[in-house]
Amino acid sequence: MINRKEQIEQTATNLFRTRGFAATSMRELAQSLGMEAASIYAHIRSKEEILQKICFRLADDFFAGFREAVNQPGPVTEKLQAAIAAHVQVITENLAAATVFQTEWRHLSEPYLSQIIQLQEEYEVNFRELLQAGQASGEFDIAETPLTARALLASLNGLAQWYKPQGQLTPTEIVASFSHLFLRGIAA
Amino acid sequence: MINRKEQIEQTATNLFRTRGFAATSMRELAQSLGMEAASIYAHIRSKEEILQKICFRLADDFFAGFREAVNQPGPVTEKLQAAIAAHVQVITENLAAATVFQTEWRHLSEPYLSQIIQLQEEYEVNFRELLQAGQASGEFDIAETPLTARALLASLNGLAQWYKPQGQLTPTEIVASFSHLFLRGIAA
DNA sequence: CCTACCGATCGGTAGG
DNA sequence: CCTACCGATCGGTAGG
Numbered sequence: 001m002i003n004r005k006e007q008i009e010q011t012a013t014n015l016f017r018t019r020g021f022a023a024t025s026m027r028e029l030a031q032s033l034g035m036e037a038a039s040i041y042a043h044i045r046s047k048e049e050i051l052q053k054i055c056f057r058l059a060d061d062f063f064a065g066f067r068e069a070v071n072q073p074g075p076v077t078e079k080l081q082a083a084i085a086a087h088v089q090v091i092t093e094n095l096a097a098a099t100v101f102q103t104e105w106r107h108l109s110e111p112y113l114s115q116i117i118q119l120q121e122e123y124e125v126n127f128r129e130l131l132q133a134g135q136a137s138g139e140f141d142i143a144e145t146p147l148t149a150r151a152l153l154a155s156l157n158g159l160a161q162w163y164k165p166q167g168q169l170t171p172t173e174i175v176a177s178f179s180h181l182f183l184r185g186i187a188a
Numbered sequence: 189m190i191n192r193k194e195q196i197e198q199t200a201t202n203l204f205r206t207r208g209f210a211a212t213s214m215r216e217l218a219q220s221l222g223m224e225a226a227s228i229y230a231h232i233r234s235k236e237e238i239l240q241k242i243c244f245r246l247a248d249d250f251f252a253g254f255r256e257a258v259n260q261p262g263p264v265t266e267k268l269q270a271a272i273a274a275h276v277q278v279i280t281e282n283l284a285a286a287t288v289f290q291t292e293w294r295h296l297s298e299p300y301l302s303q304i305i306q307l308q309e310e311y312e313v314n315f316r317e318l319l320q321a322g323q324a325s326g327e328f329d330i331a332e333t334p335l336t337a338r339a340l341l342a343s344l345n346g347l348a349q350w351y352k353p354q355g356q357l358t359p360t361e362i363v364a365s366f367s368h369l370f371l372r373g374i375a376a
Numbered sequence: 377c378c379t380a381c382c383g384a385t386c387g388g389t390a391g392g
Numbered sequence: 393c394c395t396a397c398c399g400a401t402c403g404g405t406a407g408g
Contacts, residue, residue: 154346
């Protein structure tokens with residue numbers, strides 16, 4: 001149902017999440033999979049290749065979610081709510097990968113390192129421009145747009161470190177609470 | 189003016205910040221200090237000891253700042269503002285150490301690992317109780333107190349990753365913007 | 377603070 | 393997917 005390569009990547013993602021990329025050895029990964037370390041290389045090229053796939057797939061997901069949220073017609077307030085919902089969805093549906101992306105991207109080598117930094121900046125710019133659009137439309141009243149965009153994104157990203165699928169709050173309730181808090185915080 | 193041990197810790201903090209704890213070798217650290225790796229052990233017991241000092245010193249600073257902020261008389265709103273100011277101050281005055289604390293604590297071994305997790309939870313509880321106090325006094329109107337506390341802390345902690353001492357915003361302006369955003373977000 | 381060195385472990389390859 | 397193995401590097405110690 002799931003091929004060996006995906007199994008390796010999934011197991012690696014969980015290990016990278018708890019132990020960190022640099023501190024996870026290929027022998028640990030192999031043991032978790034019930035195989036020898038050398039055998040892993042029949043399926044992947046390198047340890048870093050796994051990290052690359054995790055980071056760039058997540059980045060893709062975040063951008064796709066944002067694009068869809070923003071391309072619908074309507075007031076900026078609704079677009080921002082949709083963007084928050086999309087971001088929360090990517091995280092709750094990819095908990096381990098989202099954590100690894102957030103905390104381990106620095107271990108990428110060039111040119112991937114520069115690329116992922118660039119993508120993170122672009123994503124932040126997307127939110128900043130959304131806030132500015134709301135400012136322009138008269139919906140928002142924001143003193144420091146860059147700081148506000150960073151505060152919002154940091155809050156949303158923090159979700160990866162406390163969300164529990166079996167916890168009290170459903171993703172829908174989480175989205176409502178984030179939206180409530182930040183929309184009140186920036187409403188005109 | 190500054191002894192060798194502090195010099196080692198400071199240099200290590202900067203290396204841990206950019207390369208990560210696990211990926212920083214004692215030989216790299218030694219080279220940055222202009223000495224041999226073995227010589228470092230005349231001043232410190234182990235690589236992890238450096239990380240321990242970084243994490244627990246920062247935790248101390250955060251708790252001390254919070255305590256001072258909250259022990260003053262006055263409305264909860266002012267206490268929260270003071271707590272935000274204290275947290276921002278600790279980060280801006282210990283940029284590298286704050287980043288390392290936030291991202292590398294998981295590499296601590298027991299019993300330090302459990303202790304630092306405990307401290308992080310306690311600190312979060314402190315903020316949660318402050319929010320609840322404002323709720324009780326009628327100053328705040330918060331739907332999800334735990335989520336709100338986490339959002340606030342994640343926003344403040346994110347500062348460690350974008351604050352530039354030579355940047356546009358002064359710490360005072362940053363505190364004002366965070367306070368503005370969140371107090372509006374939770375005001376009754 | 378240095379030289380010399382330890383055992384352990386690392387990511388990865390050769391060859392089957 | 394395994395056995396066998398590579399060179400490199402790791403954190404740390406002994407002894408001065």
